[in-house]
Amino acid sequence: MSEAALSLRGIVRRYGDADEALTVLDGADLDLAPGQMVALVAPSGAGKSTLLHIAGLLETPDQGEVFVGGQATARLDDSQRTGLRRRDIGFVYQFHHLLPEFSALENLVLPQMIAGLSKAEAKVRGRELLSYLGLGARASHRPAELSGGEQQRVAIARAVVNAPKLLLADEPTGNLDPKTADGVFDTLRALVGASGVSALIVTHNLELAGRMDRRVTLRDGKVEELA
Secondary structure: OOOOOEEEEEEEEEEOOHHHOEEEEEEEEEEEOOOOEEEEOOOOOOOHHHHHHHHOOOOOOOEEEEEEOOEEOOOOOHHHHHHHHHHHEEEEOOOOOOOOOOOHHHHHHHHHHHOOOOHHHHHHHHHHHHHHOOOHHHOOOOHHHOOHHHHHHHHHHHHHOOOOOEEEEEOOOOOOOHHHHHHHHHHHHHHHHHHOOEEEEEOOOHHHHOOOOEEEEEEOOEEEEEO
């Protein structure tokens, strides 16, 4: 059996002073198999973003362990966490967060160069990915010249351009109309299938959640499977 792309074990996260601490996560466990697409569906305030931030090594739990591709992360220092996050984790948010002064292609080239690729290699890979997503003709366009759906597809491409093990998405279709959201989801689905990346996707869209491999929720600080 392949090693899990992500394993959360006994995750506890509290906010506030000890006497009046708010416990958001209370022994949360979760495993994502390679190539698996998992929807996280829960009410506002249940801790979805906290769980995603901890899974992405952006936030440290008070207790518990996060394994990324089998590697324990609790004892890593900041630079090691940053390196692991840059190498193995991709992020997609509700807003695309593309760099406005750069073209779609340049937004894909920069993270590859940071990872050590030459500019020439990064351009070839970036163009291939944009073409795969049907955006080849938009490569030289800046974000303001793209539609909302195109912006989000470029953001997804940027998240996977360095071939991460894990993709974390926080309401990636939340700002889009239903038809555009459906197209962006199809993009995500195609990339997960083609690359084998594991994806944990926070969404309020129950129709899209129903098209993923698994659905989980947060209840009393713990992760529970949904039918």
